[in-house]
Amino acid sequence: MTGAVHQLVPVLAQGDGVSAAVLRFRDLLRWRGYRSDVYADLVDRHMRRQAQPAWKLRSETTTDDVVIYHLSIGSPLAAEFAALPAKLVIFYQNVTPVESTAGSSPLLAHRLRWGRADLATLAPIAELGLAASEFSARELRAAGASDVAVVPLQPDLKSLRPRASSPAGRPVLLFVGRFAPHKHQDFLIRVLAALRGTRSADAALVLVGSAEVPEYIQALSAFAERLGVIAGLQLPRGPMSDRELGELYARATVFVCASDHEGFCLPLVEAMAFSLPVIGYNAGAVGETIADGGVVLDDLDPLLWAELAWQASIQGTVRSRLVRAARRRLDAFSDAVVADKLINALSRITSRD
């Protein structure tokens, strides 16, 4: 392959999973000898050195180059991507169905609808479709992509500084993800109530993520109050650095995810890097990402989740087994594995010349 492999993304922001994965892909591509840059429409001021303005891409690409467009939300960039004189690859990061976010934010709903429309436009014209999971790959094929490959995402573990979690004694449940109804943070509060009411009165739940609708966090807080567990609930007080997030992973005893729609769920892999036992609800790509690296549940019974979270938190055979499983599973997201999958997928279009 002679050309460069560039990536185009609507937003590059600190603390955003897609942005972290884009930068990891760039590093992997460079590691394998490709010229690779990131172009973005909106760039977080902390990440200005990491990306070029999106408008420059058109003049800097040739027909030998590959441009990967990351689609997770609607953007005017989609139309500009479609007109680029390059080999077009769409990386479908998955667009949450609008129904799953009902009642949260009309703005978000609008961008998601737009994202679905972009998917319908771009999937048939892309030479190659990439997806982080088979779950997303199916949607990409259904939207009209003829050639689709699965390439898992990779978190930026260096900035999190992973180390084996060292729980302080009491169970500390952790979930990292945007505050949105489909992520079901409310269910995790029920699990906290069940855990405190049955096994450990001092158990805690730490919820980390950005909130598009402040009222949603207030509603969760009021819900925890009603369930009598507000003292055990830790909600975000503002933006958090990767280092602070790493501290939370290191202090947690178990990672829990009750989300009913995830295209991949990068925090699951981050949790595995901290040797955290992982419990997830079998929806979207969660079951695929966890695979044999943790517990995947088919139902949302707070008492069952609380019992498992308790067993995963206390020192014993269950915790050891889940910690080992998490560590083993992490190998599937190593630099070599992800780079090989990405390069092999891209070679499909470059070998067509």
Added chain:
Amino acid sequence: MTSEVDNDDSLVAAARAVVAGSLAAGEYDPELLRRLDSKFTVPTGGLATAPEALVHVPSGRPLHSSGALGAVTVASKRVVRRLLSWYVHPITVDQSRFNEAITMELRRLERRVERIETQVTAAAESDREQS
């Protein structure tokens, strides 16, 4: 694998048995069980007034009539609406498209302003550092 999906669910089955046993033995506080059933309502929030929420213009509003001939009136209105739909529907579609375009343009301008603000802040910071 401890996933129920692949039927290797010894860990989950054991936990399920513990929960079922405790429930059967009445070991859980009934007040806790009642609280766990509490309904969580997703707030609609102030963002319901974001312009994107108003982009789509429906071609019809809910029909109602409170008079003695309520049902007849509603049926008549429905007929009139259907007869005029060939005229009204394209207008609402065009209006929705225009709303969408103008909202996108506003958001584009918003992003442009954000970008310029960021550049101005950075330039001011660098000026301060140099002086």
